[in-house]
Amino acid sequence: MGKSTNKQPSAVGSPISIDNDGDLILRVGGAATLKEPNKTVECKVDSTTLRRASPVFKALLFSPRVETKVKPLLSDTEPWTVSLPEDEPGPFTILMGLAHAKYKFISRPWNTVMVNGLLILADKYDMMHLLSLFTTSMREVISDEINIVTAPDIFMNLYSSWELGDEQSFAKALKTIILATSLDKDDMTELTYHGSKLTSQHHLGPADLLDYIAEVRLSILTTLVDFINNEYKHCMTGNACGVSAPQPVYFSRQRAANQLQIDEHTRFKKICEDSNFGGFHRYFTACEDIPFFPINVGNIHHSFTEFRDSTMKLLQQMQSLSGHEQCSPSNRFQYHYQGLLDGTTSKRWEPENLIKQEHKEIMKKKREAFNSVV
Numbered sequence: 001m002g003k004s005t006n007k008q009p010s011a012v013g014s015p016i017s018i019d020n021d022g023d024l025i026l027r028v029g030g031a032a033t034l035k036e037p038n039k040t041v042e043c044k045v046d047s048t049t050l051r052r053a054s055p056v057f058k059a060l061l062f063s064p065r066v067e068t069k070v071k072p073l074l075s076d077t078e079p080w081t082v083s084l085p086e087d088e089p090g091p092f093t094i095l096m097g098l099a100h101a102k103y104k105f106i107s108r109p110w111n112t113v114m115v116n117g118l119l120i121l122a123d124k125y126d127m128m129h130l131l132s133l134f135t136t137s138m139r140e141v142i143s144d145e146i147n148i149v150t151a152p153d154i155f156m157n158l159y160s161s162w163e164l165g166d167e168q169s170f171a172k173a174l175k176t177i178i179l180a181t182s183l184d185k186d187d188m189t190e191l192t193y194h195g196s197k198l199t200s201q202h203h204l205g206p207a208d209l210l211d212y213i214a215e216v217r218l219s220i221l222t223t224l225v226d227f228i229n230n231e232y233k234h235c236m237t238g239n240a241c242g243v244s245a246p247q248p249v250y251f252s253r254q255r256a257a258n259q260l261q262i263d264e265h266t267r268f269k270k271i272c273e274d275s276n277f278g279g280f281h282r283y284f285t286a287c288e289d290i291p292f293f294p295i296n297v298g299n300i301h302h303s304f305t306e307f308r309d310s311t312m313k314l315l316q317q318m319q320s321l322s323g324h325e326q327c328s329p330s331n332r333f334q335y336h337y338q339g340l341l342d343g344t345t346s347k348r349w350e351p352e353n354l355i356k357q358e359h360k361e362i363m364k365k366k367r368e369a370f371n372s373v374v
């Protein structure tokens with residue numbers, strides 16, 4: 001009759017029997033923060049196997065200080081049960097299958113969500129070594145889905161690349177996030193990615209990553225703001241026209257005509273500069289979204305992408321004189337930000353430049369830890 005304990009009615013159905021002779025039921029899931037808060041799974045596992053596979057489970061299950069989890073003195077009819085409401089049932093079951101070498105529980109293929117869930121749990125329970133055999137396939141999943149830009153998938157990509165020590169994918173996800181991160185309008189210390197608040201609750205990777213995202217966002221935004229402020233200053237001081245004057249000729253019958261061309265150039269140069277200066281005033285003053293000149297980067301809550309788009313829209317309204325297209329600030333602005341984005345004016349987005357030195361060292365250790373097990 002002892003075996004009938006497996007069939008005991010339960011709110012979550014029969015336990016998944018990872019180990020038929022197991023002495024411990026882990027009740028996984030249920031927390032409101034999970035993707036599927038209503039999904040709970042019970043796994044029947046062997047506590048000794050878990051103790052060997054994970055120092056964290058060893059402490060959790062066998063440390064007298066954690067009284068609620070330690071095996072109580074129970075009768076046969078009441079199995080030793082531990083609740084882990086914060087853990088995702090899907091990846092948890094796979095991790096238990098790996099710990100017990102029961103490969104039928106390792107369902108494939110995996111996607112970003114699964115890889116992310118596995119890495120979070122393996123980190124939490126110090127079981128990363130169990131995932132070593134899957135390092136290559138997990139990296140492939142992440143790099144295949146690296147073009148996803150929506151939250152929360154992008155955060156999953158970022159975190160997974162971090163844990164796998166994959167610098168290329170990490171830098172790519174980080175760049176996407178930095179370019180689209182804005183500040184909360186009411187609380188400029190809060191970071192927001194497409195409407196989702198970025199908090200330390202997210203699994204993003206290194207503990208100081210939020211500060212780093214804010215720092216790089218400010219730095220690239222500063223180059224845009226400086227550029228616009230400089231353009232405005234040039235217009236104000238009469239240095240904005242880029243069309244060269246005709247070369248003067250001194251000893252020729254053409255001299256009079258040449259002088260007319262020079263005078264006309266001077267006149268149009270002034271019109272060009274006045275028109276750019278006036279355009280700046282007209283369109284930027286009318287725009288409530290961008291603070292007026294000189295723009296102070298500290299007052300901007302926009303993301304890089306939002307600020308670029310709003311500014312571009314304003315600049316494109318400014319008309320240039322015929323033959324003075326090159327003097328249009330919108331063309332120069334476009335050239336400037338494009339270079340910033342595609343790395344032609346700086347190699348800022350290359351992993352070796354974008355990833356902080358301390359983070360690179362941690363990622364290297366993570367790669368080495370995986371390699372040392374295989």
Ligand SMILES: [Zn+2]
Binds near residue numbers: 241242268272327
């Ligand atoms: Zn001009």
